[in-house]
Amino acid sequence: MRDFDEWLSKFRASISSYDYYIDFEKVVKNVEEIKVELNILNSLIGSKNIEEEFEAIVKKYPETLKCVPLLLAVRGNEIYAQDEDGAFLYNFKTMNYDVEQYKVFMRKTGLFDMIANHLVNNLVDYALGIETGLDSNGRKNRGGHQMEDLVEKYIVAAGFKKNVNYFKEMYLKDIEAKWNIDLSALSNQGKAAKRFDFVIKTDKMIYGIETNFYGGGGSKLNETARSYKMLSQESDTIDGFTFVWVTDGIGWKSARGNLRETFEVMKHVYCIDDLEHEVMNKIFV
Template sequence: MRNFDEWLKTMRPSINQYDYYVDFNKVYENVEAMKVELNIMNSLIGSKNIEEDIKKLIERYPEVIRCIPTLLAVRQTEIYAQDAEGAFNYNFKEMNYSVDQYIVFMGKTGLLDLIANHLINNLVDYCLGIEVGLDSNGRKNRGGHQMEDLVEKYLVEAGVEYYKEMYLTEIEEKWGVDLSPISAEGKSTKRWDFVVKAQDNIYVIETNFYGGGGSKLNETSRSYELIASKMKEVNGVEFIWVTDGGGWKSAKKNLSETFDVLDTLFNIQDMEEGTLNRLFAYGKSGLFDL
């Protein structure tokens, strides 16, 4: 029998890899895509008559408006702004107001002052910094994929037949199994992170990593405890939950309850010790006897 408290101690505080922090390739690509426009705008740096100069520039090179949202650290191509003089929804892909109105926008947002007063030397370098900052918003997605990538690495090492992001209905159709207890008699569509077809069983796998605490952990644990209970009504299919992270130490009660009913609840150390390999090769009888 496994000991929950000892197992909990093996949870990792983080699984962040070197490329988690900034995707520099994406940063460079985004800046490269508007490098011509930014270099055209560079001619305005230090302008003594910024409004007149930028009006001439936009009239001659209207495409330069494409880079304005990035100069404000905004991703979308439409920006809404309002004050006592009215409300406007500026389109920076295709101009929907006069050039003068776009100059008003740049003036009121502070861009004209930034450019004219030489607070920066090069808009390309400035946008590189902005893109690095914006890319930090992608860390949440990269963090979620890191755990999936880690689990997939061990599935590859196990040499098993596996599928990514497979829906419950697809499993039923492919192998002729009845998952109605899990789907509430067909009312729910569930997508599993991985599905493994081993010799004697089908294994459906959920993965996640929680570096911090919060109510979501308790909800997840209760949800997976219910799945584990319902899966006992299904022949030929086993549920595996692979999770890790220091966040579980603040939600140990609910996790402990799931641990007691789901003997295929694993963490990273379990995978490192070959637990998945033994499970797929020998079934549950091979889990903890080696």
């Protein structure tokens, strides 16, 4: 019998890898795509007649406008703005107003002031900084896949081959069709479109695997523990199918009660420490 408190004590604060923080390759690529246009706009830095010079640039090089959203840390080609003069949806890929209106935009957003008064010395460097900041927002997405990526490494290390005997992001209906097994007990008689992070197929068993990592607490953890407890109990009624849950993160320490309940009734719930001790070689038979 495993001891819950000892098991929980091995949960980690983070699983962040070196490339979790900033994807510099993507940052540089995004800026390179508009580097020429940014350098054209660099001629406006310190300008004494920035509005007239901006107008001349836009008329000669209208493609420079596509840089503007990034200078405001905005993704996309359109920006909405309104004031007492009305509401405007500016398109920075294809001009939908005259140059005068774009000058209003540059003036009222403060971009003219920033450029003319040397608040930045180089728009390419500034854009790199903006892109770096925007990319930090992508950490949530990268973090969401970190646990899956980590678990997959151990699946591969255990000798399984992708799309041969292990599969990623597989729906119940696809599992049923591929191996002719009835999983309606897990899908509320076909009403729920359940998907597993991984599915492993051995000669004797089909394993549905869920993975997650919680670095912080919250009500979601209690619901996760309850739902996986139910999923495990439902899986126990199906011959030839086993549910496996791999989770970790110190966020669980704030929801230890619900996790303990699931741990006590669920045979196959594991943490990263278990993976490091080659538990996968013991589970999948």
